[in-house]
Amino acid sequence: MERSEIIISGDTAGSEWRVPVFRFKGSDTAAPSVYIQAALHANELPGTALLHFLLERLRKADAEGAIRGDITVVPQANSIGLSQYHFGEMGGRFDLASRTNFNRDFPLVALAERETLLENLDRRSAADQLKRTLLHMALGADLMLDLHCDDESLQYAYIDEAFWPEAADLAGELDMEAVFLSDGESTAFEEAVGHAFKHQGGAKLKSVPGRLAVTVELRGRRDVYPEMARRDADGLWAFLAGRGVVSDPAHKAKAYAGPAVPLDNIEMVKAPAPGTVLFHRDIGATVKTGDLLATLITRPGEPDGTIEVKAGHDGLIATRASARYARRGEDLMKLACHEATRKDRKPGTLED
Template sequence: MDISDIIIAGDTPGLEWRLPVFRFKGTKPEAPRTYIQAALHANELPGTALLHYLLERLRQAASDGGIRGDITVVPQANPIGAAQSHFGELQGRFDLGTRSNFNRDFPLIALGERSSLIEDIDRHSAVDQLKRQLLHMALHAELVLDLHCDDEGLQYAYIDEAFWPEAADLAAALDMRAVFLSDGESSAFEEAVAYAWKHERSGERKTSLPGRLSVTVELRGTRDVYPELARKDADGLFRFLAGRGAVVAQDRPLPAFGGVVAPLDNIEMIRAPEAGAILFHKDIGESVGAGDLLATIIARPGMPNGEIEVRAPQDGLVVTRVSTRFARRRSDLMKIACAEPSRMIRRPGTLEA
């Protein structure tokens, strides 16, 4: 195992960031190369815990000669966000200097332009340097996993339709309850990787990418950072890598994936009609029917008719909900995965900012 730091120059004098990178050299050139990162949104830590335990497994595999394909691991992919605290609260989703999301605005380039990402890199801002370094490392691999988490949520993933249903092995290995099939229309990290693969040659756009995978894994919620969960997920991820031929492990076939599969157009984004205190009536993991009461918003406390009911627009599975108990008008409350498209108009790309 090799451990090195990528140095990211800060935007003010005397400031720099260090990005630790763990690398394992494979023994078989034909085996798939793997890139895994966590905490791109720096306050989403279940993935960092998972990779801590996965690295234990990989070090043991390396000592046993069981690393077949090159593996690169970045357990804390965002040192810039990890240093941002406002009144004691870690602010890891958006860069406070530019107000940009750390998981948006990745360069959309053809695979053949990979080297251009880090040419004359110091001319870019620190945040753009970080994004370019991460994307440059990922585009050297065939299997790319970006580990995130939701607010309160089930285990699920965003997977480009170009990788489905081949990616069902990952969903099964991590015991996911749902898969959201994305449209590849955003500039998020995993979609920037897929974009480069789809546009490997000038003038082409592939719609299927066998043997490759670029995915955002949502590891439950922000508070689900426990050793037993992290070890379970690390074991599942190791089994996935073994199934893809990246590492050697005992032959234990994965079960079939039995969770919900829903295109993004079938995700009901439940939003608050008015500001107020949130009283949830349904929890994550519950199946709901059309018209079921999901939440009550106490918009005018103490007033007659001061409550507003929020009901399910159609049948589905509650995959996420917010942990806050105060809503602003039109703020997100839940995501529900459904069998039918939502009646709400969705712009191409991600579900949230």
């Protein structure tokens, strides 16, 4: 194993950021290579916990000669976001300097243009240096996994249709309860990697066998427990074994049996007015059109001071907000539905 650090120069004199990187050299040049990172949103830590335990297992496998493909692991990818601690809370989702999401605005380049990402890097902002360096590393691998989490959530993933259903093995090994089939039309990290994979030659490829770019949502932000992280690490190890990245004679594939729905089928349940949130249904529940999901106390103490929020479609509650006060228009839930929930959704991500 080789440990190194990405050094990001700060935007003010005397400041810099360091991001640890762990690399394992594979014994078989024909085996797939993989890049895995966690905590690009710095306050999303289930992936960091998972990779802590996976690295423990990979070090043992390395000593035993069981690493077949090259593996790069970045367990805490965003040192800039980690430092954004204000008033007792970490603000790791948005860069305070640029006011942009750390998981947006990645350059969309063809795979052959990979080296251009590092041009004039010293003239770019710290956040842009980080984004370009991470993307450059990821594009050197065949398989890319970006580990995130939601607020309160089931285990699920965003997977570009170009990698589905081949990626069902990942969903099965990680016991995912849903897969959201994305359209690949945003500038998020996963979709920037997918964009490069799909633009290897002249025309855009509709499918890319042997490649993968995926955002894994490891339940909710508070789901950081030792046994849970170890179990997820075992699932990721099983995926690597199934793809031939590591050698494990005891591996037995686990099939995926959950739903795989396009983003057009995701109902974003929003707060129609500001108020205190009283949830009536939890994540994992199956609901019918018209079922009561939440009550908003908009005018406490008034006879008509509440508003009911109901399901617009049949579906599975995949996520739920952890905050119990919502501003007007804020997301309360995501429902994975059996049919399209709207016809005017713009291509790209579901949330900012």
